[in-house]
Amino acid sequence: MTDAAGRLAALAEEALGAPLPLRVRAWDHSEAGPPGTPTLVVRRRRALRRVLWKPGELGLARAWVAGDLEIEGDLYQALELLAGLLWERGPGSRRSRLAAAFQALRDPALRSAARELIALAGPGLPPPPPPEEARTPWSGPLHTPRRDKVAISHHYDVGNDFYERVLGPSMVYSCAYWEDGPGGTLEDAQHAKLDLVCRKLDLRPGQRLLDVGCGWGSMVLHAVREYGVTAVGITLSEEQAAYARKRIAEAGLTDRIEIRVQDYRKVVDGPYDAISSIGMAEHVGAVRYAEYTTILHRLLKPGGRLLNHQIARRPEPDEEAYRVDEFIDRYVFPDGELAPIGRTVGQLEQAGFEVRDVEAIREHYALTLRAWVANLERHWTEAVRLTSPGRARVWRLYMAACALSFERNRIGVNQVLAVRTPGDGSSGLPLRTRDWRE
Structure with missing residues (x-):
């Protein structure tokens, strides 16, 4: 596989309707995106599986916690650039623009993009969350x-x-x-x-x-x-x-x-x-x-x-x-x-x-x-x-x-x-x- 970063950037632009606001470096050392911005480093393909299974902030956060994603450069600037994707809602949706974009991949018009993203993510079951960091789920009434x-x-x-x-x-x-x-x-x-x-x-x-x-x-x-x-x-x-x-x-x-x-x-x-x-x-x-x-x-x-x-x-x-x-x-x-x-x-x-x-x-x-x-x-x-x-x-x-x-x-x-x-x-x-x- 070559130019994973270029493929990711193209898929993101197709799903989001706009180019990624920061540079991307993939696990194959390829890079794409605007120069002079912080770089989102996708260290492992597993990061994509995390986001595919939990679209939005949680999937990205799990990839970050596990070390599958990193930021090179100013963290605040990177978050500012990503703010519109993470916090602004998609049209007519309570989901973030990022989560809405992943939801949109189910549209038949984006089927080929979805298949390519799944191929980039690689085979395997959804990766478990980093177990030592997430709290143990519980049920029952809140705030007892x-x-x-x-x-x-x-x-x-x-x-x-x-x-x-x-x-x-x-x-x-x-x-x-x-x-x-x-x-x-x-x-x-x-x-x-x-x-x-x-x-x-x-x-x-x-x-x-x-x-x-x-x-x-x-x-x-x-x-x-x-x-x-x-x-x-x-x-x-x-x-x-x-x-x-x-x-x-x-x-x-x-x-x-x-x-x-x-x-x-x-x-x-x-x-x-x-x-x-x-x-x-x-x-x-x-x-x-x-x-x-x-x-x-x-x-x-x-x-x-x-x-x-x-x-x-x-x-x-x-x-x-x-x-x-x-x-x-x-x-x-x-x-x-x-x-x-x-x-x-x-x-x-x-x-x-x-x-x-x-x-x-x-x-x-x-x-x-x-x-x-x-x-x-x-x-x-x-x-x-x-x-x-x-x-x-x-x-x-x-x-x-x-x-x-x-x-x-x-x-x-x-x-x-x-x-x-x-x-x-x-x-x-x-x-x-x-x-x-x-």
Whole structure:
């Protein structure tokens, strides 16, 4: 077989109705496509079988995770060039343009192209997904305490050493707040985010804080050190809890901070003066969100504040047809769900909260993700050793693609400040809530 790249490029143009936007190099070392762009390297014919059996993002992602596909050159530029194929929908379809193109190969008019693509892919059964990277499928109701614990373990119990390399010294796995712009450091931006949350919550010495989804303990440590509160942090990850407890002990704060491996539905020791939920609500799910907001409202004392920091998606024309991205669900955040910001605000209000402030910080997350990708690439050899080549490839692709999603306004992130307003209607907030330094 010769000129596999040329044949692939011609077939892609026939199916897509437009030439491929980047260069291709095939397993036979042939190349085709526009020069001066990043190169999509198809290392094995097996990559084509993966995409034929799972058209769209999932097939491409599996080929990437297995090392059947690689990008030479700027990964962000390559994803930008592929964005129209991966994220834009085909005409009259909910499928991506790429998936729609593979579906179109069933058209009799494209039968010869389909046969040639199958011949290029080679014989054999559909290749299994990289087994050590995809989560084990399960059935049953979504977002039960047991299922949520397994899902959280899949993502967060990758290894604390691995996350140290990616997140840096702050060990914060949520959107940072880049007060000094892109020229600042990730550590300063994460410190600024934690401090912004504390100021919005108006934390004072002697108050009691609940941090829902406390991660590796950074929020509770900051709040106790800088604002004199006592704190409880809850997580479903055993590895996160162990790491957080070690940090707290080293800081000499075990008498003021408690870390629990506990589901938010099991917390019964309210009331708290303030609650922070930073990057946790994405795991709650639509079927449980009303329960989540009701529980947090009950756990706050009258006049207490909630800061809910959460990624949001754009509303769908048909909300009933919304589906979680297959790659994210299978390889990254099992059972994770995003909701439009309007729905989140509405459900907080239905639970009894008064929503006082919504701050959109979408661009900040793009900067954060690019910093994490840079950390991962800088420590690539160690990251592979600490996890596996496939797992490191999952995180690199996932974080880079998410950075572009925030930059292109496909998803956003918001901090919502809500109050359990007491019966006399006093919110306790200043008249100018945007100046959180007052």
